[in-house]
Amino acid sequence: MARGAGVAVGLGLIFAWFGVYQTSQFPFAERVIYWTGLMLLGIVSGSLITPLVIERMMPSAHPALQVAVASLLISVPVTIGLAVIEAASDGTIAPPAWWVEQYAYVLVVSLLLTSLALVIETYAKRPVTPAASAAASPPVATTSPFLDRLPPKFRAADIHAVSAEDHYLRVHTSAGETMILMRLADAIRELAGIEGLQVHRSWWVARQGFADIARDDGKLTLKLKSGAEAPVSRTYAKAVKDAGWL
Numbered sequence: 001m002a003r004g005a006g007v008a009v010g011l012g013l014i015f016a017w018f019g020v021y022q023t024s025q026f027p028f029a030e031r032v033i034y035w036t037g038l039m040l041l042g043i044v045s046g047s048l049i050t051p052l053v054i055e056r057m058m059p060s061a062h063p064a065l066q067v068a069v070a071s072l073l074i075s076v077p078v079t080i081g082l083a084v085i086e087a088a089s090d091g092t093i094a095p096p097a098w099w100v101e102q103y104a105y106v107l108v109v110s111l112l113l114t115s116l117a118l119v120i121e122t123y124a125k126r127p128v129t130p131a132a133s134a135a136a137s138p139p140v141a142t143t144s145p146f147l148d149r150l151p152p153k154f155r156a157a158d159i160h161a162v163s164a165e166d167h168y169l170r171v172h173t174s175a176g177e178t179m180i181l182m183r184l185a186d187a188i189r190e191l192a193g194i195e196g197l198q199v200h201r202s203w204w205v206a207r208q209g210f211a212d213i214a215r216d217d218g219k220l221t222l223k224l225k226s227g228a229e230a231p232v233s234r235t236y237a238k239a240v241k242d243a244g245w246l
Contacts, residue, residue: 009036034085041081042106045074046114051167051183056201059185067118071110078110079103146190154178159194160209160224162187164202172209172226197239203230210245220246 015035017028026034053070061069079102087093094102147155150171157175164170164184171178188204196206205222212223220232220240232240240246 009039015039037085038078038081042074042078042110042113045077046070046110046117049073050114050117055164055183055185059201063118067111067114071107071114074114075103075106075110078106082106144191144193146187149180149182149190151178158208159191159196159206160226161196161203161205161228161230162191163204163230172224172228174209174225177226197236197243197245199230199232199236199240201233201235205230207243207245213246 013032013036015031050070053073054066058066058069079099082102083094083099144159147159150173154171154173154175157173160172160174162169162171162184165179167181167183168179169182169184169187171180184202184204188198191204191206194206195208196204198204199222205224209224209226210222211225214221214223214229220237222230222232222240222245224230
């Protein structure tokens with residue numbers, strides 16, 4: 001939240017300084033408040049909408065398409081906020097043509113900022129390991145940078161499963177459970193060195209953590225060695241069967 005507020009203030013100052021979209025006619029202080037408020041609304045909307053699009057709606061889509069859909073959705077509340085500000089300033093409701101024009105302006109900014117945020121986030125999550133350290137590390141650590149994100153006590157443990165809970169992941173291991181802030185799609189990419197399967201939109205299960213399978217009214221559930229249970233959705237049931245887990 002603090003980082004988001006800082007970004008909103010920074011962008012608000014930049015947009016106010018340059019008087020973007022003909023706002024230079026207003027006093028600088030008013031421009032700062034105006035743009036900071038809109039940026040904060042956009043950042044809050046983005047923090048809620050972007051994970052929903054990437055992790056829930058279209059996790060396998062191309063990043064460009066994910067950015068486009070997220071930007072289209074983020075632009076809606078921001079445009080509404082812009083309309084509310086305009087209505088409060090002159091007491092009138094803008095015509096439909098104005099809404100369409102402002103939505104187009106907001107969409108351009110949303111596309112730029114969402115793309116930039118995705119690039120920064122992806123770059124920040126890239127594992128950076130010196131060659132010498134990588135050579136000296138245990139094989140599992142070099143093949144799974146995901147382990148480096150865990151607290152020290154869990155890094156030598158066996159990964160049993162990873163489940164998504166809002167913006168966090170619950171990591172099930174032989175040493176217990178821990179929570180980290182990360183998207184499931186990114187975690188699965190980093191877990192490529194460990195044999196496992198995504199069995200549900202919110203679950204990835206490691207082969208080494210799989211203990212048994214249960215059926216109840218046609219629903220499949222994987223039982224982990226830790227005692228936790230992971231649901232198997234119809235979307236991923238064939239992959240589980242093809243892997244020989246059934």
